[in-house]
Amino acid sequence: MITHDKIQALETLEEAARRKARENFLAFILYTKKNYEVNWHHRLICKYLERFISGDIKRLMIFTPPQHGKEIADSQPIITTNG
Numbered sequence: 172m173i174t175h176d177k178i179q180a181l182e183t184l185e186e187a188a189r190r191k192a193r194e195n196f197l198a199f200i201l202y203t204k205k206n207y208e209v210n211w212h213h214r215l216i217c218k219y220l221e222r223f224i225s226g227d228i229k230r231l232m233i234f235t236p237p238q239h240g241k242e243i244a245d246s247q248p249i250i251t252t253n254g
Contacts, residue, residue: 184238188202189202195217195221196217196220196224197209197217198212198214198215200217212235219231219233
């Protein structure tokens with residue numbers, strides 16, 4: 172049986188996941204696409220994209236072979252400065 176406390180705990184976890192997704196690009200990807208399989212190069216790409224977004228890096232080019240997760244489908248939500 173689901174109690175009020177369990178529901179409240181799940182809502183708290185959901186809010187924490189949402190908050191983390193607003194602050195971290197990889198967390199955002201995992202929040203919007205639950206079954207995304209993260210590999211080491213995805214973490215590295217996200218790290219450099221965050222540095223680019225913050226202005227630490229002025230120019231960024233990413234080169235990886237096809238099928239390595241750099242393309243986002245047109246139906247995939249993307250993070251913007253508006254949230």
